[in-house]
Amino acid sequence: MTHDRFSAGPHWLPADAQRPHMSPAWWRWLASRDSLTARLRAANPQSFTVRLLAQGMARPRLDEAQALGLDPRARIWRREVMLMLGDTPWVAARSVAPLASLHGARLQSLGTRSLGSWLFRQPGLERDPIEIIRSPTPTFITAHGRAAPWGRRSILRLGRTSILVQEFFLDAMAADLALPSR
Numbered sequence: 001m002t003h004d005r006f007s008a009g010p011h012w013l014p015a016d017a018q019r020p021h022m023s024p025a026w027w028r029w030l031a032s033r034d035s036l037t038a039r040l041r042a043a044n045p046q047s048f049t050v051r052l053l054a055q056g057m058a059r060p061r062l063d064e065a066q067a068l069g070l071d072p073r074a075r076i077w078r079r080e081v082m083l084m085l086g087d088t089p090w091v092a093a094r095s096v097a098p099l100a101s102l103h104g105a106r107l108q109s110l111g112t113r114s115l116g117s118w119l120f121r122q123p124g125l126e127r128d129p130i131e132i133i134r135s136p137t138p139t140f141i142t143a144h145g146r147a148a149p150w151g152r153r154s155i156l157r158l159g160r161t162s163i164l165v166q167e168f169f170l171d172a173m174a175a176d177l178a179l180p181s182r
């Protein structure tokens with residue numbers, strides 16, 4: 001099975017290394033360590049929904065395997081969603097977890113409930129440092145919208161379960177929030 005690739009532009013960099021290249025408005029979205037779902041719901045409670053694009057076993061992308069310290073041939077669980085405000089996709093998210101680390105975490109049964117709304121309720125949740133990428137173009141979002149200038153990722157840890165959560169902000173969100181071009 002070929003690895004899913006995307007032209008990632010420069011590599012994932014620590015948030016602080018990218019901070020000088022972005023506006024404060026983008027920094028507030030990219031660097032927040034709380035739940036993105038909660039922030040989107042606050043932006044428009046009535047119309048936030050999760051559209052499930054794909055979920056199940058797969059092979060990691062090379063950058064995902066490297067972030068999770070996995071052999072690229074390892075099988076992982078992956079979930080791809082669009083976070084919607086009304087009919088508009090604002091964020092494309094791809095979350096990846098090593099199968100061996102799931103330990104019964106009820107990720108498969110999430111459906112269109114937000115991963116974050118479950119994760120951030122778990123006691124003892126830990127979040128690794130956030131990394132940011134400039135101009136990502138992950139293939140799974142091309143049919144649903146154009147990526148805005150930034151994407152972010154971090155590993156969320158719950159006991160022995162590690163989930164690499166990647167969020168790619170879309171142009172429509174930038175337009176709706178009148179966010180600057182970078």
Ligand SMILES: C=C(O[C@@H]1C=C(C(=O)O)C=C[C@H]1O)C(=O)O
Binds near residue numbers: 038080081113117165
């Ligand atoms: C991690 C969070 O959950 C959000 C919801 C996701 C989902 O439902 O698959 C994936 C990533 C996040 O954008 C969050 O709310 O911060």
